Amino acid sequence: MSRASRSWTWRHAIIKSRLSPTTRHVLLTISVFMNDAGDGCYPTTKQLADATGLSERSVCTHIEAARDAGWLSVSVHGFKGQKWKNHQYEAAWPEDEGTEPDDKKALKEVQQQGTEARSVRPGKALNLFPKGTEPDDKKALKEVQSTSPVTTPITNSMSEPGSDAPRPSRKKREYPEAFEAFWQPYPRTPIMSKQEAFDAWKRLDTEQRAACVAAVPAFAAYCKTNPDYPPIHACRFISKGRYLSFAEQTTTPQRRLVTDDDWLKRLNFARSSRQWHVENWGPMPGKNGCQIPEYLLQPSDGQGWIVWEA
Numbered sequence: 001m002s003r004a005s006r007s008w009t010w011r012h013a014i015i016k017s018r019l020s021p022t023t024r025h026v027l028l029t030i031s032v033f034m035n036d037a038g039d040g041c042y043p044t045t046k047q048l049a050d051a052t053g054l055s056e057r058s059v060c061t062h063i064e065a066a067r068d069a070g071w072l073s074v075s076v077h078g079f080k081g082q083k084w085k086n087h088q089y090e091a092a093w094p095e096d097e098g099t100e101p102d103d104k105k106a107l108k109e110v111q112q113q114g115t116e117a118r119s120v121r122p123g124k125a126l127n128l129f130p131k132g133t134e135p136d137d138k139k140a141l142k143e144v145q146s147t148s149p150v151t152t153p154i155t156n157s158m159s160e161p162g163s164d165a166p167r168p169s170r171k172k173r174e175y176p177e178a179f180e181a182f183w184q185p186y187p188r189t190p191i192m193s194k195q196e197a198f199d200a201w202k203r204l205d206t207e208q209r210a211a212c213v214a215a216v217p218a219f220a221a222y223c224k225t226n227p228d229y230p231p232i233h234a235c236r237f238i239s240k241g242r243y244l245s246f247a248e249q250t251t252t253p254q255r256r257l258v259t260d261d262d263w264l265k266r267l268n269f270a271r272s273s274r275q276w277h278v279e280n281w282g283p284m285p286g287k288n289g290c291q292i293p294e295y296l297l298q299p300s301d302g303q304g305w306i307v308w309e310a
Contacts, residue, residue, distance in 0.1 A: 011031050013093065014031075015028075027062075030048065032051070033047075039090065041088070060190045067193070068194055068195065070094030072092055074087055075088045075191065175194070178209055179201050186231075186234050192235075196235040200236075215244070215245075215246035218246040218247075219237070219243070260293065260296060263293065267285075267297075267301065270301070270305055271298075275305060275308035276302075278307050278308070284305055285297055285301035286301070
C-alpha cells in the first residue's frame with residue numbers, strides 16, 4: 001500500500017473499530033493534523049480540545065484509551081536543549097485487528113468512488129466533495145470525506161447493507177480493585193501505559209502494594225506544588241521504588257503542636273491532683289527540659305508533684 005493512502009486506511013479502520021464514539025471522534029480529529037501518509041503530528045491538548053469541543057482532561061482520557069487499545073502511538077517530540085516538548089501522535093493498528101497498512105485485507109476495504117475511467121459523463125464535473133456536510137447532516141455520517149483533490153471519499157461500513165445491526169461491544173480490560181486504587185488518583189499523562197504500570201504492580205507483594213497506594217496522595221501533592229515537574233511514569237514509580245519515600249511521609253506520625261490551652265488543661269489537672277504525666281507531657285515544672293511556656297507557670301507549680309502512672 002502506498003504511504004499516501006495510509007492515513008485513509010487508518011480513518012476507515014477507526015470508524016469500523018469498537019472504540020467508543022467519543023474516542024473515535026478524538027482520533028479522527030487528530031488525523032486532521034496528519035499528512036496523507038499518516039506520519040507524526042504534534043497538536044497540543046488545547047488545540048485538540050478546541051477542535052473536538054471537549055475539555056483537555058477528556059481529550060487526554062480518550063487519547064489514553066486509544067493508546068491502550070493500540071490505535072495510537074504516542075511519544076514525546078522535541079530536541080535536546082529545547083525547553084519545549086510536544087506529544088507526537090502517529091497512526092497505529094492493534095495486533096488483533098489485522099488492518100496494518102500492508103495487510104491485503106485493508107487493500108480490499110479501501111474503496112474509491114467515482115475515480116474509475118469514464119465514470120463521469122461527458123460535460124459533467126467530478127464532484128469531489130458530496131453535499132450534506134453540515135455537522136448534523138445524516139449523509140455526512142455515511143462518508144469519510146477527502147481533504148485532497150486527488151483522493152475521493154471512502155465508503156465505510158455504515159453505508160453497507162445490513163450495517164444497522166448493533167455491533168458487539170468490545171470487552172473493556174478490567175484490573176483488580178487494589179490496582180485501581182493506586183492508578184486512579186496517580187498524576188498521569190497521555191503517554192503513560194496502564195498495562196505497563198500493572199505489569200510492575202504484579203511484581204509487588206501485598207505490603208509493597210499497600211505502600212504504593214499510601215504514597216500516591218503525597219506524590220500528587222508534590223506534583224501540584226511543583227507544576228514544572230513532569231510526573232514519573234507510573235511503572236517506574238513502582239519498579240524503581242520511588243513510592244517508598246512518599247509512603248514514609250504518609251505513615252510517619254506527625255506530632256501535634258501543643259497550644260497554650262493544652263498546657264493550661266494539663267497544669268490545672270496537675271495542680272488539683274499533684275500528678276504530672278512525664279511520658280506524654282515531658283518534664284514537670286522546675287525540672288530540666290520543661291517545655292511549658294514560663295508565662296503560664298505559677299511559683300508553686302511542680303512542688304510536691306509526683307509522676308502520674310497512667
